Amino acid sequence: MNETEGYEELYARLQRIVERLEAGDLPLAEALALYEEGVATAATCQKLLDGAALRVRSLAGGLVPSVQDMETAS
Amino acid sequence: MQLLSVAQLNLYLRELLDTDDLLRDVWVDGEISNFSRHSSGHCYFTLKEGDAQIGAVMWKSVAARLATLPLNGEAVLAHGRVAFYEVRGQVQLYVDALRPAGIGVLQAQFERLKERLGAEGLFDLSRKRPLPALPRRIGVVTSPTGAALQDILNVLRRRYPLAEVVIAPCQVQGTGASDTVVEALYALYDAAVDVIIVARGGGAAEDLWAFNDERVARAVFASPVPVVSGVGHETDTTIIDFVADVRAPTPSAAAELVSPDVTELADDLALLRTRMTAAVTQRLADAHDAVTWLADRLELRSPENRIRRDRQQLDELLRRATVMLDRRIALAHARLDGERGRLHALSPLATLGRGYAVVRHVAGALVTDAADVAPDDRVEITVRQGTFYARVE
Incomplete structure (x- = not known):
């Protein structure tokens, strides 16, 4: 699993996995491997949801108050 | 003349x-x-x-x-x-x-610009794009020091902390503000954001004027990703509201529109998990059933089963043979008993009981004619109780 993958990609992948599993026409070994991947993907999604902290950056480096300043100001 | x-x-x-x-x-x-x-x-x-x-x-x-x-x-x-x-x-x-x-001049300009851009197709509904369901990167064009930015960040932090917010700072009022908005927009077009919020807090109509600028309108129109406008209060309308893909009444509302709620995401995720587990459980059950079915069929055809079945047949045959035999023996007994009865009825012993005797030559032949014996012949006489010998005179 790619660490840089965002929640939306992971969630879309999970959706595809579930749909393929639900189709029910996969060889068992493949289905089980897919399930394993799905469990891992779901866990990563959950982790992202639980541990998410909004990342904020500004395009104009020194021209504006730094992100830190803005964070503490809020 | x-x-x-x-x-x-x-x-x-x-x-x-x-x-x-x-x-x-x-x-x-x-x-x-x-x-x-x-x-x-x-x-x-x-x-x-x-x-x-x-x-x-x-x-x-x-x-x-x-x-x-x-x-x-x-x-x-x-x-x-x-x-x-x-x-x-x-x-x-x-x-x-x-x-x-003041207001009047601006208003007249506003109406003219709106009419012109509208005629040009900048506001066409067919151009409006849907907002991404799960934006990864959210661009925000606004003042870096304004309350609007804090409102937006607060909403995003609460609803959708998964996102990365890219702020393109601009001036939101005063001379040159429009130029900075245009620059900020184009800077975001290069920043690979999924959606853009253009925001400014409420103010007097003149204060919102940077967003009634034709260049701003055209810059928004040129956006490669959907743009949400959140300028002023509910009652304020600026040109950018018409060009944007979605118009939000306030900066906070704009942030709400671009962000799915994280609790809903968690619910969706839980549902997907349940579906996934159900699907794979079903798949396993199907596989199990298939194996069981095959195993049953195999078992039916196994040599052991064949032997067992033959043995069973043998046992059955043996059982039937035994029954048959027993029955025949019983039948024979019954027949024997019958014969014995008849035999008994015919037995000379019964006659002997009545006082008759059987006379036999010692050699064994029955004496049924007096001429068969001569004097001094020894004969064997059997009465009901025992046998004795006698000499013929």
Whole structure:
């Protein structure tokens, strides 16, 4: 699993996995491997949801108050 | 050179003014003086600018549409047509709309720009794009120090902390503000964001003017990703609201529109997990059933089963044979008993019981004729109880 993958990609992948599993026409070994991947993907999604902290950056480096300043100001 | 009567001259002047395109539809910027409202309801006043002035008429129906009547000395924008009033030989402005200056000028510009851009197709509904369901990167064009930014960040932090927010700072009011908005937009177009919020907190109509700029409108129109406008309060409308893919009433509302709620995401995720587990459980159960079915079929055809079945058959045959045999033995016994009974009935012993005796030669042959014996022959006589010997005399 790619660490840089965002929640939306992971969630879309999970959706595809579930749909393929639900189709029910996969060889068992493949289905089980897919399930394993799905469990891992779901866990990563959950982790992202639980541990998410909004990342904020500004395009104009020194021209504006730094992100830190803005964070503490809020 | 011609000689004209006054009436002819005035008619000429009237027609001259009436056929001028500019004078038919004009905004005039000036200051009200000599304002008077006639008992008929029509209003008469003079528009002044320094030493210049022009008489103005505003019919009752126009005056009725105004929230308040203008005061002397007030700077206004008057819209209408300029015509020649022959009766008094005066050029007059026939006012059909009157607005306080400042707002008025801007408003007129706003309307013209809106009309032009609308005609050009910048507001077409067919162009509006749906917002991404799960934006990864959210661009925000706003003042880095404004309350709008904090409102947006608060909403995103609460609802959708998965996102990365890329702020493209700009000025949101004052000279040059529009240019900075355009620059900020284009900077975001290179920043690979999924959606853009253009925001500014509430303010006076003039304060929002940076967002009524044609270049800003065109920059938004050129956006490669959906744009949400959140400028001012609910009641404020700016050009950018028409060009944006989605118009939000406030900066906070814009942030809400671009962000799914994290608790809903968690619910969706849980549902997917349940479906996934159900699907794979079903798949396993199916596989198990298939194996069981095959195993059963295999078992039926196994050599062991064959032997077991043969043995069973053998046992059965043996059992049947035994039963058959037992039955025949019993039958034989029964028959024997019958015979024995009959035998008994015929037995000479019974006759002996009645006092008869059987006489036999010692050699064994029965003596049934007296001529068969000679004197001194030994004979064997059997009575009911025992046998004894005798000599014939």
